[in-house]
Amino acid sequence: xxxxxxxxxxxxxxxxxxxxxxxxxxxxxxxxxxxxxxxxxxxxxxxxxxxxxxxxxxxxxxxxxxxxxxxxxxxxxxxxxxxxxxxxxxxxxxxxxxxxxxxxxxxxxxxxxxxxxxxxxxxxxxxxxxxxxxxxxxxxxxxxxxxxxxxxxxxxxxxxxxxxxxxxxxxxxxxxxxxxxxxxxxxxxxxxxxxxxxxxxxxxxxxxxxxxxxxxxxxxxxxxxxxxxxxxxxxxxxxxxxxxxxxxxxxxxxxxxxxxxxxxxxxxxxxxxxxxxxxxxxxxxxxxxxxxxxxxxxxxxxxxxxxxxxxxxxx
Amino acid sequence: xxxxxxxxxxxxxxxxxxxxxxxxxxxxxxxxxxxxxxxxxxxxxxxxxxxxxxxxxxxxxxxxxxxxxxxxxxxxxxxxxxxxxxxxxxxxxxxxxxxxxxxxxxxxxxxxxxxxxxxxxxxxxxxxxxxxxxxxxxxxxxxxxxxxxxxxxxxxxxxxxxxxxxxxxxxxxxxxxxxxxxxxxxxxxxxxxxxxxxxxxxxxxxxxxxxxxxxxxxxxxxxxxxxxxxxxxxxxxxxxxxxxxxxxxxxxxxxxxxxxxxxxxxxxxxxxxxxxxxxxxxxxxxxxxxxxxxxxxxxxxxxxxxxxx
Numbered sequence: 231x232x233x234x235x236x237x238x239x240x241x242x243x244x245x246x247x248x249x250x251x252x253x254x255x256x257x258x259x260x261x262x263x264x265x266x267x268x269x270x271x272x273x274x275x276x277x278x279x280x281x282x283x284x285x286x287x288x289x290x291x292x293x294x295x296x297x298x299x300x301x302x303x304x305x306x307x308x309x310x311x312x313x314x315x316x317x318x319x320x321x322x323x324x325x326x327x328x329x330x331x332x333x334x335x336x337x338x339x340x341x342x343x344x345x346x347x348x349x350x351x352x353x354x355x356x357x358x359x360x361x362x363x364x365x366x367x368x369x370x371x372x373x374x375x376x377x378x379x380x381x382x383x384x385x386x387x388x389x390x391x392x393x394x395x396x397x398x399x400x401x402x403x404x405x406x407x408x409x410x411x412x413x414x415x416x417x418x419x420x421x422x423x424x425x426x427x428x429x430x431x432x433x434x435x436x437x438x439x440x441x442x443x444x445x446x447x448x449x450x451x452x453x454x455x456x457x458x459x460x461x462x463x464x465x466x467x468x469x470x471x472x473x474x475x476x477x478x479x480x481x482x483x484x485x486x487x488x489x490x491x492x493x494x495x496x497x498x499x500x501x502x503x504x505x506x507x508x509x510x511x512x513x514x515x516x517x518x519x520x521x522x523x524x525x526x527x528x529x530x531x532x533x534x535x536x537x538x539x540x541x542x543x544x545x
Numbered sequence: 546x547x548x549x550x551x552x553x554x555x556x557x558x559x560x561x562x563x564x565x566x567x568x569x570x571x572x573x574x575x576x577x578x579x580x581x582x583x584x585x586x587x588x589x590x591x592x593x594x595x596x597x598x599x600x601x602x603x604x605x606x607x608x609x610x611x612x613x614x615x616x617x618x619x620x621x622x623x624x625x626x627x628x629x630x631x632x633x634x635x636x637x638x639x640x641x642x643x644x645x646x647x648x649x650x651x652x653x654x655x656x657x658x659x660x661x662x663x664x665x666x667x668x669x670x671x672x673x674x675x676x677x678x679x680x681x682x683x684x685x686x687x688x689x690x691x692x693x694x695x696x697x698x699x700x701x702x703x704x705x706x707x708x709x710x711x712x713x714x715x716x717x718x719x720x721x722x723x724x725x726x727x728x729x730x731x732x733x734x735x736x737x738x739x740x741x742x743x744x745x746x747x748x749x750x751x752x753x754x755x756x757x758x759x760x761x762x763x764x765x766x767x768x769x770x771x772x773x774x775x776x777x778x779x780x781x782x783x784x785x786x787x788x789x790x791x792x793x794x795x796x797x798x799x800x801x802x803x804x805x806x807x808x809x810x811x812x813x814x815x816x817x818x819x820x821x822x823x824x825x826x827x828x829x830x831x832x833x834x835x836x837x838x839x840x841x842x843x844x845x846x847x848x849x850x851x852x853x854x
Contacts, residue, residue: 250676256756257677264668264687264731267724271698272690278701289704338590343583349590351840353597358836358843362785363803364825367810368604371818376617378603413597417847424848469692476787480807499696504792509700516697523694 283514288507300514310515312490313498316404320494321471324408329463332415336422337452350423357416365410366480373397373406397481400491407492410477418463425459426452454539461538465530472523475500495519608822615818630823638809641797643827646805650784653715653801657783658776660722661730665775666768668725669734670760674746691728703792717793718786722779730775736849737771738764774846777839781832802828 258265283300285293304310339349359365373379373396380395396402429452437447453460478492479500486493486501495515503512607615608630610623637643671677672684706717725731741764749759765772787803794800797808806828810821836843 253675254677257671257675260667260671260675263664264725267726268686271721271726275698275701279697343586351844352594354844355836359829359832362829363787363806364829367821367825368600378619381617381619420844420847473694496696503700513700519694520697527692
């Protein structure tokens with residue numbers, strides 16, 4: 231009796247373990263390209279750059295260990311501080327403006343009207359091309375010298391731009407680049423639209439019955455129901471904004487000028503690493519960026535508990 | 546679970562219902578949709594659209610203008626228009642044919658698409674359909690790479706590729722594509738696979754198919770929309786990529802379109818904005834063509850990204 235009982239339980243268990251082992255083998259086989267890439271192109275290089283950040287390395291002589299020297303030097307390097315300032319301003323101003331534009335247009339398009347698909351695609355287009363060198367060149371041509379932006383500005387009585395137009399004015403290059411990122415609001419807009427489609431219509435009806443106006447409905451229904459999507463967009467766009475490079479490189483001709491006003495973090499990192507070949511210093515910069523982005527991410531996740539609302543979510 | 550999910554997807558949602566039933570409504574009610582509210586909507590949406598697309602249209606029209614007519618001109622219609630700028634741009638740069646740059650970009654973009662489709666679909670299958678120890682941990686790692694600033698890996702990568710003598714080749718730019726390093730695509734495909742009914746896998750298993758067979762003959766054919774979306778994005782991103790080629794391609798003969806464009810802007814005198822605009826348009830042309838042809842896939846791809854994440 232007991233013998234058969236144990237037999238009965240062990241055979242399926244053994245079969246299950248055999249199958250589990252086979253599953254595991256298949257899993258790792260399918261995962262192997264990614265796993266190889268993860269080790270060789272991400273995890274390995276991360277460890278290597280962490281090590282390099284404690285050394286002096288110019289690509290030609292062997293790395294010389296210098297301890298925390300690179301990190302200490304960073305914080306007394308005026309260019310580094312400038313890069314932090316410019317990038318910080320860009321992230322803090324550009325990202326919210328971009329998301330507000332995205333949400334506003336998404337709200338506008340989220341109506342059962344004809345041509346909605348057309349508008350959605352057309353507004354999405356700048357997101358697709360905005361990061362390209364072509365658009366950076368166009369942006370420069372629009373803002374340079376007495377370009378069209380300067381003309382439109384003076385038409386509305388704005389103060390005249392100095393030599394070189396907005397491109398040559400250290401006070402205006404940042405607004406110019408922020409405009410370029412806001413222009414690319416299409417991708418978060420599409421995500422907002424998808425989120426808006428999932429808000430149950432009953433909620434709006436119930437709110438209307440209770441006498442809520444459009445503004446009240448927005449703040450009490452739309453925004454809470456949209457908060458997971460808002461959080462997603464905020465996280466991705468913030469991280470993205472930290473890494474602005476192409477437009478700054480093209481518009482300043484790789485210099486970060488005028489007067490360091492377009493010396494964004496990644497541009498300075500590039501110049502230090504790949505123009506001056508200070509690989510150790512650039513690695514330290516990269517790690518500071520990772521830590522800052524990591525802290526921002528964790529902070530966003532922490533605060534999200536207070537304002538992101540997962541309605542009846544089983545996941 | 547997954548079966549009900551796909552079912553609900555085909556059932557019109559409350560937001561779309563309204564639109565989908567319109568053709569069935571009698572003409573009168575249909576005409577009433579063009580009331581003043583609709584007019585206000587379209588006028589407003591079009592006005593915003595004009596402002597948003599103005600830079601793109603200005604760029605296109607400028608490419609037909611002579612150089613001295615571009616800067617400072619708000620006008621869209623060229624006064625002395627023509628294709629002269631394109632003739633100039635197509636001459637190439639410093640003895641290198643324009644078509645060399647196109648061919649370089651094309652080779653890179655097509656190879657990227659192949660790499661992404663192969664490696665990311667296989668990886669996504671592992672995450673979505675096979676249970677193995679460490680899956681959750683690896684999944685978290687995969688998602689984390691999406692948030693990681695890639696600058697932290699480029700320096701060691703550059704050092705290694707440099708020592709292997711791979712500067713001025715496309716290997717540094719392509720290796721990651723064949724090793725599923727673009728987590729965005731893996732994630733997109735996982736999301737899509739999760740929507741496919743598991744009963745299909747089970748039916749295949751009962752018929753004696755292993756994972757390879759199930760993946761190749763059941764899942765892969767059903768994944769076509771996700772593969773198309775990924776391919777288009779992979780193509781466009783590779784075509785537009787500037788940073789990677791800037792790092793690894795030093796010989797102008799290997800330049801891609803964005804690099805050639807920058808070189809062109811560097812070399813031409815600032816007064817020749819016309820040819821720069823023409824070159825910029827030519828560099829964007831494939832992207833815009835892809836957009837026109839596949840906009841639905843692109844928009845759907847972006848939309849799924851934010852949901853259920």
